[in-house]
Amino acid sequence: MTAIFKPEGPLFRATEHAGGPWSPDMLQGSATTALMTREVERLAKASGFAVRRLTFDLWRPAGLRAFGLETEMLRDGRKAKTMQVRLLDGDVEIGRCTALLTVQGGESPADPFSKDAGDAAPETGKQPPSFAQKWSRYFQNVSVRLIEGALEKPGPAAAWMRLDVPMVEGETNTPLLQAVQAADFASGVGQIVDMREWTFINPEISLYFFRPPEGEWILIRSRTRAGADGAGLTMASLSDRKGPFAEVLQAMTFERRAAQAQAS
Numbered sequence: 001m002t003a004i005f006k007p008e009g010p011l012f013r014a015t016e017h018a019g020g021p022w023s024p025d026m027l028q029g030s031a032t033t034a035l036m037t038r039e040v041e042r043l044a045k046a047s048g049f050a051v052r053r054l055t056f057d058l059w060r061p062a063g064l065r066a067f068g069l070e071t072e073m074l075r076d077g078r079k080a081k082t083m084q085v086r087l088l089d090g091d092v093e094i095g096r097c098t099a100l101l102t103v104q105g106g107e108s109p110a111d112p113f114s115k116d117a118g119d120a121a122p123e124t125g126k127q128p129p130s131f132a133q134k135w136s137r138y139f140q141n142v143s144v145r146l147i148e149g150a151l152e153k154p155g156p157a158a159a160w161m162r163l164d165v166p167m168v169e170g171e172t173n174t175p176l177l178q179a180v181q182a183a184d185f186a187s188g189v190g191q192i193v194d195m196r197e198w199t200f201i202n203p204e205i206s207l208y209f210f211r212p213p214e215g216e217w218i219l220i221r222s223r224t225r226a227g228a229d230g231a232g233l234t235m236a237s238l239s240d241r242k243g244p245f246a247e248v249l250q251a252m253t254f255e256r257r258a259a260q261a262q263a264s
Contacts, residue, residue, distance in 0.1 A: 002141065003169035004031050011066040012168065018064060019137035021188075022199075027062040028138035030181040033205065034167050036085040036097035037180045039069050049081055049101035051176065055206040058095045065089055079103045119239055120147040122160035122217045128152065135188070141165045142185075148221070154192045156223040161185060162216045175213040179238055182218040183207055183248045186236035190222030197257055202234065202250040209246045217241065222248075230254045 005012040012035060020028035033056045044051050068088040075082040081101040087094045125145025127133075132151045133140060142163050149157025161182040167173050173181075187202050222236035232252030237244050 003166045004138070005035060005167060006169045008066050011068050013066040014064045016064065017137055017141055017165065021136040024137050025064055027064070028136055028184070029058060030138060030184040032058060032062055032087055032095050033097070033184055034177050034181040035067065036069065036087055036095070037177055038168065039071055039085045040083065040097060040099045041174060041176050043071065043083060044101050047081065047101065048104065050104050050212065051099060051209055052102045053100040053206065053208050054180065055098045055204065056095060057204050060092065060094050062089060062094045067094070118243070119158070119219055121241065125160055151189065157189045158219060158221040159189050160217050160219050162218070173216070175215055175240070178216055179213040179218050179246065180207065182220055183236065183238060186220055186222040186248050187224060187234040187250050187252060189220050190224045190234055190236065192224045192226060193254065199255050199257060200232065201253050203253065205248065205250045207246050207248050211245045213238070213245050214240045214242060224252065226254065
């Protein structure tokens with residue numbers, strides 16, 4: 001069966017389907033963030049708390065290797081807990097997730113100022129060009145339906161996404177995993193540069209949830225702002241078929257490609 005990771009004792013070995021856009025031998029960011037989220041979700045369910053914030057620091061490139069996870073509770077409160085999950089390649093820390101969990105209340109107030117309009121369903125969207133789907137080996141396993149903008153052209157866009165293979169072999173992808181793996185594509189969906197001339201990376205990503213996601217399809221509505229000295233910021237909202245459920249922020253770093261790379 002095709003999967004992004006295969007269990008290997010206490011470890012998780014990345015398959016060739018985990019390959020990212022910059023090198024087929026390096027993990028897609030979606031794979032690393034979703035694997036750490038899997039551990040957060042397990043502990044959140046055990047405690048009965050809700051996942052409210054996930055912040056990922058992606059410190060080093062990760063190859064197609066077997067990875068371990070280490071978990072630590074940083075604050076164990078009655079109403080809020082803070083935990084971290086470390087992603088390890090042997091003794092080397094590849095990345096880290098810091099998660100905020102909060103107790104679940106009985107009800108929420110109505111929001112009289114919400115003006116969320118219903119979005120077009122994924123079935124009404126259009127597929128991106130075939131060459132855009134080949135952006136990475138991982139991305140070839142993601143269904144995409146565009147309802148605004150285009151992946152191959154700079155500018156804000158909105159796209160439904162769904163990972164069609166298990167993140168971990170033998171498991172079903174949860175709505176939270178679908179949301180996190182989709183969120184990593186926010187900078188690509190809302191990219192503003194000619195990728196033949198510029199590279200852009202996000203060494204971190206933060207997601208803020210105001211309700212749990214539902215279902216397989218996740219809508220990313222994304223835009224990017226460029227600042228000074230190569231800095232930028234991608235902002236995105238995540239929705240499911242019922243409407244918005246989270247906001248995403250990504251700190252971006254832009255670098256101009258060398259002239260030889262642009263000509264190739």
